[in-house]
Structures are given as C-alpha cells and as structure tokens.
Amino acid sequence: MRERFRVRGGARPVGAVTVVGAKNSALKLMAASVLAEGRTTLTNVPAIADVTIMAELLRSLDVDVDYDPAAGVVVLDVPETVGHRADYRLVRALRASISVLGPLVARTGQADVAVPGGDAIGSRGLDLHTAGLEALGAAVHVSHGYLIAEAPHGLTGTGIRLEFPSVGATENILTAAVLARGRTRIDNAAREPEIVDLADLLVAMGARVSGAGSSHIVIDGVEALQPTSHAVIPDRIAAGTWAFAAATTRGDLEIVGGVLEHLRAPLGALERAGCTVEPTDRGFRVAAGPARPVAFDVATLPYPGFPTDLQPFAITYNSVAAGSAMVTENVFEARFRTVQELARLGADAQVDGHHVMVHGVRMLSGAPVEASDIRSGAALVIAGLVAEGETLVSGVHHIDRGYPRFEEAWRALGAEVSREPDEEPWEG
Template sequence: MAERFRVVGGASLQGEVPVWGAKNSALKLMAAALLAVGRTRLTNVPAILDVTIMAELLRRLGCTVDYDAPTGVVEIDVPEQVGHRADYDLVRALRASTAVLGPLVARTGAADVAIPGGDAIGSRGLDLHAAGLEALGASVHVTHGFLVAEAPRGLSGAEIHLEFPSVGATENVLTASVLARGTTRLENAAREPEIVDLAEMLNSMGARVTGAGTSVVEIEGVEALRPTEHAVVADRIAAGTWAFAAVATRGTVEVVGGVPEHLTAALELVRASGATVEPTARGFRVDTGGRRATAFDVATLPYPGFPTDLQPFALAANAVADGSAMITENLFEARFRTVQELNRLGAETRIDGHHVMVHGVERLSGAPVEASDIRAGAALVIAGLVADGVTTVSGAQHIDRGYAGFAEAMQGLGADVTREPDDAPYL
C-alpha cells in the first residue's frame, strides 16, 4: 500500500539524532564483495530499502545474502561462479545497481546491466563508465536495453582520464582495475569520502589502491582478493539533512555519528545562515539559538564542493529565511522539481535556467505535496515542519530508500511526523 508522511507544522527540532552508514557507500561496498570468493561482512549498514534491493540483486547473481537491518549487518557469501546479468526490474528501482559493472567484468569477464532508471533528477548517462572499462580492455556496447561489457581475456591496466569526476565511473574503474594486469592510473577521479571508503575496503581485501580521496588514484592489479569485514563510513548526506533541518526549524540538533570534516562546504553555509556548528565527542551540533536563518547562496559542485544531494534542503531552509538567495544547480538539470512543490506550500521562488531565486517568507502553509526523489521528499517533510497546519508528502517509498526510520527520527526531535495510507483523507 502506498504511504505518505503526515507533517504537523510548528516544530523546532531539538535533541540528538543518530546517523548510520552512508547509503551511497554501503551499496557500492556490497557490489565490491563480488570480487572475492567467500563471506564478506559489512557493519554500520543503514536499514533502508535500497540495501534490500541490492541484496536481491546479489542473490540473483548467485550470492547468499543475510541482512540484519536492526543491527546494521550484511553478510554476503560469494560463490566461485557468479552470474553476470543485472535485470531491469531491479536496476530501474536502484540506479546504484550499475556498481556491479566493474566487479562482474573483473571476476567473470562479462557484465550485462540494464540501463538504469532511478531518481527523477536529470540525465546521468553511463558513458564515462563505459569509457573507463574500454580503456581497461573491455568491449562495451548497448543492446536490448542492456549495457554489455565483455573482457574474455581479462583486463589490463591503463592511463584513464575522466572528463568529469563521476563517482559511479570512479567506483567502477576502481573495482574493475583491482584484478587487472598491471597498473592503472585514474586522473580526475571523484574525491568523495565514499570513494575513500571503497578503496579502504578493497585494500583490506588485498588490493593495492593509493591516492583515494585525491584527483589521481593508482591501482596496482593483483591476481585475487579475499573476503573481509568492513564498517561503512558515516552518511554525510543524512548528517547534512539534519543540519539544514535545524536551520529551517530554528532548532538545536546534535548529529550523532556525523563527521564534520566530510561536510566542510555545507557546514560553512549552515554557519552563514547564522547558526553555530561545534564538534562534539559523538559528532557535531548545530544550534540556531531559536533565531530565523539568514538567507544564503548555494552553488552545487563535485566534492569537496557543496553536494547536489543537499541542495533541496538548502532550498527548504532559504524558503523561510530572512532575505533572498540564489541556488545554482551545476550537476543535475532536473533537480529543481522540488521547487514547484515548495511553491505549493507558499514559497516564493523563480527558476531561471539552472538558478533559483528564493525570497524567504516568515512561514509556509500546509498542503499536499509529492516527493520526486529521496532528497526532495525529505526536504518537503522539513518544509512541512515550518508550515502552518498539516502537510502531506506522498511518495514515502522515495524517502525510505535513503533514510532509516525517518518518521521516528523526526519524532525523537520533537516533530509531529507520522506515516499514513496515501488514500487517507487530507486533514
């Protein structure tokens, strides 16, 4: 049954909220487990829908997967022989399924991965993934809706320069090249903490990866890898979500498990809004002192710049800030779908190309709205907290893909946020 979030406005978030492992890392680490025969154990895995989907994909490839969501443990038993086809019904629901491309080509010499769907935030083609695999010696083509990569004689190290520091392409080059013959040098690599997390796991499996977290990564291929145990890095996007939620609601929130060093650009803007940010023994605290935020400009950029995944939250915070701000989206052309829903709540915005001008209002007004993706949905729930009356956010399944126990976390901070059937009367 379809569900929605019911949000009663008026809450100022107060208290502490835990952050689990990063969705954007856990899924890629699960895929990387394919590189070694045996049982790999991941801890600090978030209890989200996307992990369930990735587990099912690995099972279809022949793995045994045990996922204990309450404890955050995933154990993946990889057989000697694995399949190499990722079907459309799973890939359409989980774009991160493309992370199996590199491991499957490296292990089996072939990968058939359906062209993905995923969030409605703009085109995110696989050209860079394909170019990276081709540079390593794979033959790559598209047929019947599948990206097919073949390397029957194995892969060989190469000099690769990415035209754009794509996270997904960087990950697939990493996971493909660890078993390639010779050395691979990857230039203009993505620098996200999730890339560092993947490299650390690969090295614990016996890989030889250096430079992760910089724009140049070198990978010396090895003959085989071994299974490992690895704790997933903290989810910086979830941590940033709660930081901007505090800003929007004039609250004080300690983000337990958050790593402020992974959010430098975002937390600079939190401070620009007038809030204080302080590290704590368990994470960091955002304190607005109960004051209305000052409007702040945002421009999304690849890491270490401001994350595009946090742009909807900056929009929501600026919608009720004092003053006007410009939000510039440099990465995904359709990420402004959040704007039309915020306008339904009474936000004053104007889109001009890849910019949005936002003039803050004192309060928004509750109304039914709809989530188009994970972050848009969570941002609309936050907007509902600063709206008069009741807001309903349809598409709860989107939020479930990225946040474990979102309603419960909100309740723990003093918000009136509940789930209900999507056909319930709007009151």
C-alpha cells in the same frame, strides 16, 4: 499501498539524532564483494529499502546474502562462479545497481547490466563508465536495454582521465582495475569520502590502491582478492539533512556519528549564516538562534564542494530565510522538482535554467505535496515543519530509500510526523 507522512508545523526539534552508515557507500561495498570468493561482512549498514534491493540483485547473481536490518549487518557469501546478468526488474528500481558493472567484468569477464532507473533528478549518462572500461580493454555495447561489457581475456591497466569527476564512473573503473594486469591511473577522479571507503574495503581485500580521496588514484592490479570485514562510514548526506533541519526549523540538534570534516562546505555556509556549528564527543552540533535565519547563495559542485544531494535542503532553508538567495545546480540538470512542491506550500522561488532564485517568506502554509526523489521528500518534511497547519507528503517510498524510520526520528525530537496510508492517487 502508497503511504504518506502527515506533518504538523510549528515544531523546533531539539535533542540528539544518530546517523547510520552511508547509503551511497553501503550499496557500492556490497557490489564490490563479488570481487572475492568467500564471506565478506559489512557492518553499520543502514536499514533502508535500497539495501534490500541490492541484496536481491546480488542473490540473482548467485551470491548468498544475509541482511539483518536491526543489527546493521550484511553477510555476503560469494561463490567461486557468479552470474553476470543484472536483471532489469531490479536494476530499474535502484540506480546504484550500475556499480556491479566493474566488479562483474573484472571477476567474470562479462557483465550484462540493464540500463538503470532511480531518482527523477535528470540524466546521468553512463558514457564515462563505458569509456573507462573500454580503456581497460573491455568491449562495451548496448543491446535490448542492457549495457554489456565483455573482456574474456581480462583487463589491462592504463591511464584514464575523466572529463568530469563522476563518483559512479570512478567506482566502476576502480573496482574493475583492481584485477587488471598492470597499473591503472585515474586522473580527475572523484574525491568523495565514499570513494575512500570503497578503496579501504578493496585494500582490506588485498588490492593495491593509493591516492583515494585525491584527484589521482593509482591501482596496481593483483591476481585475486580475499573476503574481509568492513564497517561502512557514516552517512554525510543524512548528517547534512539533520544540519539543515536544525537551521531551517530554528532547532538545536546533536548529530551523533556525523563527521564534520565530510561537510565543510555546507556547514561552513550555515555557520556564516548565523548558526552554531561545533564538534561534540559523538559527532557535531548545529543550533539556530531564535531569530529568522539568513539566506545564502549555494552552488553545487563535486566534493569537497557543496553536495548536490543537499541542494533541496538549501532551497527549503532559503524559502523561509530573511532575504533572497540564488541556488545554482552544477551537477544534475533537472534537480529542481522540489521547487514546484515548495510553491504549493507558499514558497517564492523561480527556476531559470540551472538556477533558482528564492525570496524568503516568513512562514509556509501546509498543503499536499509529492516527493519525487529521496532528498526532495526529506526536504518537504522539513518544509512541513515550518508551515502553518498540516502538510501531507506523499511518495514516502522515496524517503524510505535513504532514511530509516524517518518519522520515528522526528518524533523523538519533539516533532509531529506520522505515517499513514495514502489512499488518494496523486494527480500532480
């Protein structure tokens, strides 16, 4: 049965909220575990639906996966021989499943991965992934809905320059190259903290990787890797979500586990807009004063720029801020579906190509809305908190993919957010 959140407006959340392990890192680390036979243990894993899906996908590849959501631990026992076919039924539910492509072709010489589904935020082409694997010597083609990569004689290191610093392509090339013969150099590589976390896991497994976190990553291939234990880094997007929640609702939140250094661009913008942003012993604090927040322009860019995953929160913030702002999306071409839902709440925002012009209003008005992806859903909950009356946010399954027990976290901060059955079909 579908579920929805019932959000009552008017709350100003105050208190501490804990950020768990990064969704966008945990899933990739799980995929990378197939590179080494034996038991790899991951800790600080978030209790979210996507981890359950990735665990099921890896089980379909003959990996024994024990996932304890309460403890935040995933134990992966990888056999000597793993499967190579990632079925459409699972891949369609989780875009991150494409991250098994590099590890499988490196470990088994073949990977058959269904062309993935995932969030409705625009086309995310796989050409950079396939070009990278082809440069390493794999033969890649699409057949009957599957992306098939074959390297029966192994991979060979080479120089690869990405046209765009794609996180997914960087990850797949990195995990393929660690078992390739010779040296691979990735130029214009993605620089996100999740790339560094993946490289740290691989190095702990015996890989030879340098330069992660910069635009140039060098990998010297090794013959085999060994299993290890590794703690997932904190989720910077979840931390940024709570930072914008504090700013938008004029609240005061300590974000426990948040890493300020991972969010310099968005936190700097909030600070310039008048919010207090300061480090604490446990993370960092974001507090907004009683005055109406000030609007600011946003342009999304690859790390260390403003994250595309925080763009829906910037639009929501600006929808109730004093003044007008332009939000420009430079990463995904169709990530403005949040705007039409905010309009149902009374937001004044117009989409023009990859720009949104937002004119702040003093208050939104509660109404039924629908989440189209993880971040839009969380942003709509925040919008409901600054709306008069009640807002019903449908599509909760999207939010559950990125935020464990989201409604419980809000209630602990003094907000009225509850989960309930959604018996009415959404008609748009």
